[in-house]
Amino acid sequence: xxxxxxxxxxxxxxxxxxxxxxxxxxxxxxxxxxxxxxxxxxxxxxxxxxxxxxxxxxxxxxxxxxxxxxxxxxxxxxxxxxxxxxxxxxxxxxxxxxxxxxxxxxxxxxxxxxxxxxxxxxxxxxxxxxxxxxxxxxxxxxxxxxxxxxxxxxxxxxxxxxxxxxxxxxxxxxxxxx
Amino acid sequence: xxxxxxxxxxxxxxxxxxxxxxxxxxxxxxxxxxxxxxxxxxxxxxxxxxxxxxxxxxxxxxxxxxxxxxxxxxxxxxxxxxxxxxxxxxxxxxxxxxxxxxxxxxxxxxxxxxxxxxxxxxxxxxxxxxxxxxxxxxxxxxxxxxxxxxxxxxxxxxxxxxxxxxxxxxxxxxxxxxxxxxxxxxxxxxxxxxxxxxxxxxxxxxxxxxxxxxxxxxxxxxxxxxxxxxxxxxxxxxxxxxxxxxxxxxxxxxxxxxxxxxxxxxxxxxxxxxxxxxxxxxxxxxxxxxxxxxxxxxxxxxxxxxxxxxxxxxxxxxxxxxxxxxxxxxxxxxxxxxxxxxxxxxxxxxxxxxxxxxxxxxxxxxxxxxxxxxxxxxxxxxxxxxxxxxxxxxxxxxxxxxxxxxxxxxxxxxxxxxxxxxxxxxxxxxxxxxxxxxxxxxxxxxxxxxxxxxxxxxxxxxxxxxxxxxxxxxxxxxxxxxxxxxxxxxxxxxxxxxxxxx
Numbered sequence: 312x313x314x315x316x317x318x319x320x321x322x323x324x325x326x327x328x329x330x331x332x333x334x335x336x337x338x339x340x341x342x343x344x345x346x347x348x349x350x351x352x353x354x355x356x357x358x359x360x361x362x363x364x365x366x367x368x369x370x371x372x373x374x375x376x377x378x379x380x381x382x383x384x385x386x387x388x389x390x391x392x393x394x395x396x397x398x399x400x401x402x403x404x405x406x407x408x409x410x411x412x413x414x415x416x417x418x419x420x421x422x423x424x425x426x427x428x429x430x431x432x433x434x435x436x437x438x439x440x441x442x443x444x445x446x447x448x449x450x451x452x453x454x455x456x457x458x459x460x461x462x463x464x465x466x467x468x469x470x471x472x473x474x475x476x477x478x479x480x481x482x483x484x485x486x487x488x489x
Numbered sequence: 490x491x492x493x494x495x496x497x498x499x500x501x502x503x504x505x506x507x508x509x510x511x512x513x514x515x516x517x518x519x520x521x522x523x524x525x526x527x528x529x530x531x532x533x534x535x536x537x538x539x540x541x542x543x544x545x546x547x548x549x550x551x552x553x554x555x556x557x558x559x560x561x562x563x564x565x566x567x568x569x570x571x572x573x574x575x576x577x578x579x580x581x582x583x584x585x586x587x588x589x590x591x592x593x594x595x596x597x598x599x600x601x602x603x604x605x606x607x608x609x610x611x612x613x614x615x616x617x618x619x620x621x622x623x624x625x626x627x628x629x630x631x632x633x634x635x636x637x638x639x640x641x642x643x644x645x646x647x648x649x650x651x652x653x654x655x656x657x658x659x660x661x662x663x664x665x666x667x668x669x670x671x672x673x674x675x676x677x678x679x680x681x682x683x684x685x686x687x688x689x690x691x692x693x694x695x696x697x698x699x700x701x702x703x704x705x706x707x708x709x710x711x712x713x714x715x716x717x718x719x720x721x722x723x724x725x726x727x728x729x730x731x732x733x734x735x736x737x738x739x740x741x742x743x744x745x746x747x748x749x750x751x752x753x754x755x756x757x758x759x760x761x762x763x764x765x766x767x768x769x770x771x772x773x774x775x776x777x778x779x780x781x782x783x784x785x786x787x788x789x790x791x792x793x794x795x796x797x798x799x800x801x802x803x804x805x806x807x808x809x810x811x812x813x814x815x816x817x818x819x820x821x822x823x824x825x826x827x828x829x830x831x832x833x834x835x836x837x838x839x840x841x842x843x844x845x846x847x848x849x850x851x852x853x854x855x856x857x858x859x860x861x862x863x864x865x866x867x868x869x870x871x872x873x874x875x876x877x878x879x880x881x882x883x884x885x886x887x888x889x890x891x892x893x894x895x896x897x898x899x900x901x902x903x904x905x906x907x908x909x910x911x912x913x914x915x916x917x918x919x920x921x922x923x924x925x926x927x928x929x930x931x932x933x934x935x936x937x938x939x940x941x942x943x944x945x946x947x948x949x950x951x952x953x954x955x956x957x958x959x960x961x962x963x964x965x966x967x968x969x970x971x972x973x974x975x976x977x978x979x980x981x982x983x984x985x986x987x988x989x990x991x
Contacts, residue, residue, distance in 0.1 A: 325960060329952040336949065338956040346953055357957050363847040363903050368954055375950050378903060379958050386955040387835075390947060391898060392913025394835050394937075397955035401963075426839045428870045432676065450673075454831075454840040454874040455656070456724075457677050481842070 429453030498570030503530035522548030622690035649678035655725025701749035735924030792824035
């Protein structure tokens with residue numbers, strides 16, 4: 312599948328649909344030095360700085376610099392103190408998503424993962440307990456601050472996988488809400 | 490003169506103290522935890538000794554080990570910095586008992602001001618106004634506190650008796666929610682200070698947090714170095730400080746300054762200290778607490794007075810008189826400090842850990858950066874999230890804001906998320922520019938989204954950038970999967986692949 316993508320990239324210009332804050336742009340990568348946005352062609356010079364996710368882009372003589380990192384399902388473009396969360400899809404992906412119907416599923420199991428490494432201080436709920444959206448379900452200490460982790464929706468506490476006093480790694484699953 | 494000073498701290502403040510010692514020709518001794526072997530303070534110091542494992546309790550809070558190291562390496566004095574052991578009278582006493590000078594106040598002054606309830610009682614006696622609250626010295630049970638709360642009135646604050654830095658502090662709006670909050674405040678205080686005692690204080694609304702820097706020698710001279718405005722806070726953690734405050738004129742400055750001097754004299758104070766006040770909208774001010782140590786935000790005072798506070802601390806610790814009289818202290822221009830924390834402002838300010846892969850520091854006219862990190866250094870979850878302080882000076886407040894904007898834009902830190910975008914958004918906020926803010930401003934009237942709307946919008950450029958990066962990533966992935974089409978030999982390919990995944 313990836314191979315096909317690679318071939319496409321060599322055959323002709325790659326067309327992407329890029330969305331930022333409900334605004335859609337059709338961005339075509341024509342070659343190393345040219346892109347078009349909604350049909351308008353720009354001359355560009357694009358470099359990453361010292362192999363870092365910091366990028367310098369000169370567009371028609373205007374110099375821009377940005378720190379770009381990957382979010383959960385998008386790209387986070389940080390430029391001049393402003394964050395632009397961008398989703399970038401090629402046409403095929405866009406069509407696939409449209410066919411699937413889209414929409415985020417509000418049901419199903421939610422796994423609470425540690426947003427950072429730390430120490431579990433307290434778990435003020437028990438397995439099987441009903442919880443409300445926004446209710447504190449775990450207290451995690453990191454960098455000397457106690458952080459209250461809340462339930463993202465109403466539900467029932469499923470399995471609790473950690474105990475107070477336990478040290479956890481970033482992204483480790485702590486408990487689930489069903 | 491001291492020949493050798495041990496710095497019982499880490500991070501930017503350890504580096505700051507090493508710098509002062511270097512300029513004075515004093516040898517420096519660093520102590521470090523296992524997580525800090527590669528830290529800047531270890532690299533800069535003349536000598537360095539391991540304390541123990543990463544958690545503070547087993548390293549930077551091991552007073553016994555630190556005194557032992559100081560004695561063995563022949564240090565004349567110990568500088569505690571801020572946090573950790575800085576406000577522990579037993580540590581100050583242990584240093585004195587070992588014949589080592591503690592660069593700070595007398596143990597008795599630390600004790601008198603360290604217990605917040607006792608501090609209130611002491612300053613009330615000296616005629617200093619305090620915020621209404623529980624006057625009983627510590628040890629009040631939950632039942633007693635719950636009974637006392639309605640008399641003080643809501644909203645009120647639960648504060649840790651041994652507290653500081655907003656730890657163990659909870660805001661209470663009603664009696665119903667108070668038992669739960671008492672419990673969590675005690676828990677946090679217990680883990681931060683090893684002391685779960687709390688007291689109550691009335692919450693003043695629309696108040697500013699103003700503090701006065703004082704400096705005292707052991708010969709009875711006490712002077713003040715003016716105020717610092719510290720109202721920009723989130724969850725009672727200061728994020729930005731400036732001097733002077735837009736809320737204070739010369740008359741009020743002298744009035745608060747002389748009250749601060751009186752509070753310091755009440756506990757026979759020596760060395761650097763800070764008196765924190767709340768200032769209400771009618772310019773009434775109330776004593777909050779005294780920090781018997783060097784403050785994080787001391788650089789803004791240094792920038793407007795030209796006085797090196799750390800050097801002055803070392804001077805008075807040697808028993809010399811202050812270099813300045815009150816009338817020598819002049820204020821020039823305006824200074825702002827932004828605390829750069831490893832926190833994600835777009836994700837509820839959650840702490841961010843990881844290795845710093847790239848850093849470009851702002852420089853140029855009027856800019857100072859105090860930091861303890863560098864590219865390749867790992868930010869661990871064991872210590873405070875503050876990784877740097879960016880301080881600027883300008884002839885006027887407006888010029889300082891413009892300079893801070895410029896410096897924030899130059900600052901690049903890659904590898905961990907930082908709150909730099911928060912400060913950039915704050916610099917653009919009209920209320921901040923107008924100096925119209927109080928301690929609730931950040932939490933109640935500030936948002937990363939709304940303030941962003943006044944900024945230049947570069948959505949189209951961002952879209953181009955995101956697309957180019959995504960495209961590059963797609964091609965890279967394709968090249969990895971698409972083995973049959975590699976143009977290079979297998980060995981070359983393996984080499985490249987490994988480099989990519991290092």
